[in-house]
Amino acid sequence: MTMRLLLISNSTNAGEAYLDYPKHNIHDFLGEKCVKCLFIPYAGVTVTWDDYEKKVKNRFNEVGHDIVSIHHFDDPVKAVEEADCIVIGGGNTWKLLHDMHANKLIEPIRKKVLGGTPYIGWSAGSNVTCPTLMTTNDMPIIDPLGFDALNLIPFQINPHYLDKKVEGHGGESREDRILEFIEVNREVYVAGLREGCMFVVEGDKMRIIGQRNLRLFKYGEETREIAPTEDFTFLLKKPMI
Amino acid sequence: MTMRLLLISNSTNAGEAYLDYPKHNIHDFLGEKCVKCLFIPYAGVTVTWDDYEKKVKNRFNEVGHDIVSIHHFDDPVKAVEEADCIVIGGGNTWKLLHDMHANKLIEPIRKKVLGGTPYIGWSAGSNVTCPTLMTTNDMPIIDPLGFDALNLIPFQINPHYLDKKVEGHGGESREDRILEFIEVNREVYVAGLREGCMFVVEGDKMRIIGQRNLRLFKYGEETREIAPTEDFTFLLKKPMI
Numbered sequence: 001m002t003m004r005l006l007l008i009s010n011s012t013n014a015g016e017a018y019l020d021y022p023k024h025n026i027h028d029f030l031g032e033k034c035v036k037c038l039f040i041p042y043a044g045v046t047v048t049w050d051d052y053e054k055k056v057k058n059r060f061n062e063v064g065h066d067i068v069s070i071h072h073f074d075d076p077v078k079a080v081e082e083a084d085c086i087v088i089g090g091g092n093t094w095k096l097l098h099d100m101h102a103n104k105l106i107e108p109i110r111k112k113v114l115g116g117t118p119y120i121g122w123s124a125g126s127n128v129t130c131p132t133l134m135t136t137n138d139m140p141i142i143d144p145l146g147f148d149a150l151n152l153i154p155f156q157i158n159p160h161y162l163d164k165k166v167e168g169h170g171g172e173s174r175e176d177r178i179l180e181f182i183e184v185n186r187e188v189y190v191a192g193l194r195e196g197c198m199f200v201v202e203g204d205k206m207r208i209i210g211q212r213n214l215r216l217f218k219y220g221e222e223t224r225e226i227a228p229t230e231d232f233t234f235l236l237k238k239p240m241i
Numbered sequence: 242m243t244m245r246l247l248l249i250s251n252s253t254n255a256g257e258a259y260l261d262y263p264k265h266n267i268h269d270f271l272g273e274k275c276v277k278c279l280f281i282p283y284a285g286v287t288v289t290w291d292d293y294e295k296k297v298k299n300r301f302n303e304v305g306h307d308i309v310s311i312h313h314f315d316d317p318v319k320a321v322e323e324a325d326c327i328v329i330g331g332g333n334t335w336k337l338l339h340d341m342h343a344n345k346l347i348e349p350i351r352k353k354v355l356g357g358t359p360y361i362g363w364s365a366g367s368n369v370t371c372p373t374l375m376t377t378n379d380m381p382i383i384d385p386l387g388f389d390a391l392n393l394i395p396f397q398i399n400p401h402y403l404d405k406k407v408e409g410h411g412g413e414s415r416e417d418r419i420l421e422f423i424e425v426n427r428e429v430y431v432a433g434l435r436e437g438c439m440f441v442v443e444g445d446k447m448r449i450i451g452q453r454n455l456r457l458f459k460y461g462e463e464t465r466e467i468a469p470t471e472d473f474t475f476l477l478k479k480p481m482i
Contacts, residue, residue: 014411045421092421134382139418140375141425143388147381160412170255170436171401177380180286180333184382195411 001116004029005152005201007129008122009159009193009210011090019059019122025198025209026120027063030085035118038083039067042099043091043124045141056089080108083117090123090159093136094144097128101145110150119152123159126193130156135181135190137174153201154188154238156181161192161215178217186219187239197228206233242357245270246393246442248370249363250400250434250451252331260300260363266439266450267361268304271326276359279324280308283340284332284365286382297330321349324358331364331400334377335385338369342386351391360393364400367434371397376422376431378415394442395429395479397422402433402456419458427460428480438469447474 006029011019030037037060044052053069060067067087073079080086086109088096100106113119121129127136128149135156162174172180178190193199197210208214208228216232217223226232247270252260271278278301285293294310301308308328314320321327327350329337341347354360362370368377369390376397403415413421419431434440438451449455449469457473458464467473 010411012411014409045424046417095421095425135380137380137412139422140377140381140388141418141422142375147384160410162407162410162412164407164410166403166405166407168255169401169403169405170251170253171378171403176287180336181380181382183286184336 002203003114003116003152003201004118005113005129006118006120006198007126007153007157007193007201008120008198009126009157009161010195011122013196018055021196022122022198023059023063026060027065029118029120029200030065032064034064034066035085036066036068037085037087037120038079039069040086040088040096040100040105040125041069041071041091043089043093043096045092045095047091052089052091056087076103076105077108080105080112083112085118085120086113088119088121088125088128090125092141093124093127093133093138094140094142096124097133097144097146097149098142100128106148106150110152113150113152126157126159126199129153131188132156134185135178153236155235156188156190157199158190158192161194175215175223179223182217182219188218189235189239190217191215191235192217201236204233204236206236208232243444244355244357244393244442245359246354246370247359247361247439248367248394248398248434248442249361249439250367250398250402251436252363254437259296262437263363263439264300264304267301268306270359270361270441271306273305275305275307276326277307277309278326278328278361279320280310281327281329281337281341281346281366282310282312282332284330284334284337286333286336288332293330293332297328317344317346318349321346321353324353326359326361327354329360329362329366329369331366333382334365334368334374334379335381335383337365338374338385338387338390339383341369347389347391351393354391354393367398367400367440370394372429373397375426376419394477396476397429397431398440399431399433402435404435416456416464420464423458423460429459430476430480431458432456432476433458442477445474445477447477449473
């Protein structure tokens with residue numbers, strides 16, 4: 001079976017309704033027949049899991065699909081093993097990865113998705129498909145019990161990639177931060193995925209949906225812009241370490 | 242001996258020269274007689290330690306003081322034990338804490354500073370005086386070998402505290418991120434220290450230098466603004482856990 005991933009930069013564009021802009025892409029990815037997805041709400045910190053589930057369920061229902069949250073299952077590993085699609089929402093990546101580790105879900109999800117069960121993630125949920133969580137923008141509010149993530153793709157996504165800084169602010173830009181990452185992690189590509197954009201991975205093929213370029217970083221290479229129309233499947237090649 | 246800390250939010254205000262705005266405060270803190278400080282450059286990632294030392298040395302020299310970087314010493318622990326003042330510069334907090342742990346410097350610095358050796362930090366160098374690094378804004382480019390930091394003060398500083406977001410960006414604001422932190426870490430105060438501001442701690446007394454309010458967060462309490470003229474020594478009281 002072919003691995004299938006829909007990796008969305010951000011749930012919500014500024015000023016729009018929650019998870020509104022990518023709903024038709026979610027529909028296209030899942031197809032016409034209603035899929036009841038397993039939803040993992042662990043990244044939600046200042047929202048209850050019930051409320052989080054409700055928000056996501058409403059949007060999936062709008063496009064003819066459905067979700068049920070993993071917190072309703074007594075055995076989360078079994079819930080993963082029996083899922084028809086796995087959906088991981090955004091929030092705090094540290095909290096998400098902590099709960100995935102604490103519930104021993106990393107290997108089961110990895111195995112399941114490599115076996116062909118479709119996967120949809122946004123923001124933190126896209127970040128955790130990378131080798132590690134190390135290109136997150138989130139505050140480390142909890143020890144994640146290890147930085148290793150699902151390692152479904154061999155490069156790092158920086159979701160919500162942002163070009164600008166707040167005017168008059170002296171702190172680092174997003175680019176500054178990623179340049180620090182590649183200085184210390186020299187083998188790994190970092191894809192700055194701007195808001196409104198998403199990756200679709202199907203086996204050894206990958207494309208971008210969205211109108212904005214990818215910004216690509218690697219140690220020893222010039223940082224560059226890649227248009228959605230260009231070929232960037234080379235990102236799926238495992239780096240030699 | 243009384244513990245003495247100068248904890249600066251940011252080295253440099255936007256558009257100004259490196260470490261320029263706080264140089265007179267550094268002078269006031271160290272006094273008239275030249276102090277040769279031990280400088281810890283570990284947070285520097287995209288700058289060599291020699292270059293980082295040079296930049297900081299130039300500014301300290303301007304106000305009649307001096308530094309030497311710890312990377313010139315064969316025995317960093319001994320260098321700390323013999324220091325007249327410890328200065329930790331900004332950069333990446335994860336890299337800084339990693340190198341502090343790897344060189345086994347946490348306990349020696351803590352002991353030395355509790356014993357009365359003055360301490361100056363900015364940005365990451367202020368963050369590591371807190372119980373943990375968990376209110377950093379930096380990208381986790383390396384496993385820090387433990388989130389625990391110097392624990393010289395019992396509350397968390399968020400340096401470079403920022404009110405605004407980039408317009409049109411859907412990602413979290415700084416306030417959103419800190420609200421996530423206090424949801425999970427309910428006993429701890431977080432002080433959002435705006436750029437251009439610094440704490441001066443002398444024993445059980447603390448004041449702010451700077452023109453801007455502190456923004457104070459704690460679980461179960463209304464988030465509030467504290468003017469530099471107000472009394473906030475309660476922050477130095479250890480929380481009951």
